[in-house]
Amino acid sequence: MSNAKRALIGCGLVAGAVACFLLGMLVSQRAEQGQELLHPPAASKPSSSPAGRRVYSPGIADDPYVAQQWRQSVEILERRCREAREFCTEARAARRQFRDRE
Structure with missing residues (x-):
């Protein structure tokens, strides 16, 4: 060729x-x-409450998913403090912040 x-x-x-x-x-x-x-x-339909998560919302701390993840992180820090005596200061501070938010 x-x-x-x-x-x-x-x-x-x-x-x-x-x-x-x-x-x-x-x-x-x-x-x-x-x-x-x-x-x-869907944006053209009026809606009183949005369906699902509002990912770009400035009030992220009010999101139930974020609260659940935060709670799990605090529990992991506390478990690490109990088992290995590490991150105890961080665990106490995280628990305090989590309680203050609720």
């Missing part, structure tokens, strides 16, 4: 890949627009 044929085949493959990519983008945009018409986004 000559170099000219190889170059022609290579250019054809690249052009085909670009065409398939653009076609995929076009189809996905149309499908997305169709979904928006059938099911409006």
